[in-house]
Amino acid sequence: xxxxxxxxTPVEQRLYEFLLDFLAEHTFQPSVREIGRAxxxxxxxxxxxxxxxxxxxxxxxxxxxxxxxxxxxxxxGAMGTVPLPLLALDPLTGSFVAEDYVTVDRRVxxxxxxxxxxxxxFGLPAHGINANDLVIVHPSARANDGDVVVARVAxxxxxxxxxxxxxxxxxxxxxxxxxxxxSREDDFEILGVAVGxxxxxxxxATA
Numbered sequence: 001x002x003x004x005x006x007x008x009t010p011v012e013q014r015l016y017e018f019l020l021d022f023l024a025e026h027t028f029q030p031s032v033r034e035i036g037r038a039x040x041x042x043x044x045x046x047x048x049x050x051x052x053x054x055x056x057x058x059x060x061x062x063x064x065x066x067x068x069x070x071x072x073x074x075x076x077g078a079m080g081t082v083p084l085p086l087l088a089l090d091p092l093t094g095s096f097v098a099e100d101y102v103t104v105d106r107r108v109x110x111x112x113x114x115x116x117x118x119x120x121x122f123g124l125p126a127h128g129i130n131a132n133d134l135v136i137v138h139p140s141a142r143a144n145d146g147d148v149v150v151a152r153v154a155x156x157x158x159x160x161x162x163x164x165x166x167x168x169x170x171x172x173x174x175x176x177x178x179x180x181x182x183s184r185e186d187d188f189e190i191l192g193v194a195v196g197x198x199x200x201x202x203x204x205a206t207a
Contacts, residue, residue: 004137086098087115116135129159154187
């Protein structure tokens with residue numbers, strides 16, 4: 001499935017978080033009727049419709065014919081957590097795809113459609129982002145001048161501060177000392193706004 005995922009509506013978010021926490025507590029998923037009772041949704045069809053919407057947006061998988069026929073994409077193993085897709089570029093198509101999932105605290109994720117990218121090869125040291133850091137991205141957030149964004153430029157992922165210049169953009173600090181000027185004719189897209197960093201432990205580091 002291509003990424004990023006679409007954001008969730010409030011009712012979709014509530015049901016998705018219920019699934020995450022139910023699985024963490026019980027190690028199996030609830031039935032449609034159990035979901036309806038817990039969330040006070042009187043119609044089983046309404047529950048099914050919401051589950052179908054979550055599947056369409058890439059948050060769960062549906063397994064027709066099973067009484068507990070839903071599984072979480074990426075899985076989350078503890079209460080209050082959420083699996084975030086770690087995005088990379090498909091070498092054939094150049095589009096964003098989920099290569100893995102990383103479980104984080106929901107308060108750290110901050111948005112239903114949050115995702116991660118690895119800040120390689122440059123990072124953005126001026127903003128405290130090192131190469132190999134996992135950058136938390138909000139795809140549905142609007143990027144303003146000066147915000148740090150994650151961009152696909154041709155077949156590369158760049159983490160950079162962004163400034164609008166008419167119909168184009170300027171990315172600063174993304175690939176060395178010079179600015180990168182982009183116009184409508186260039187092959188690029190803005191994935192979203194960078195809102196945080198997860199720093200993997202250094203090799204050989206001790207607690």
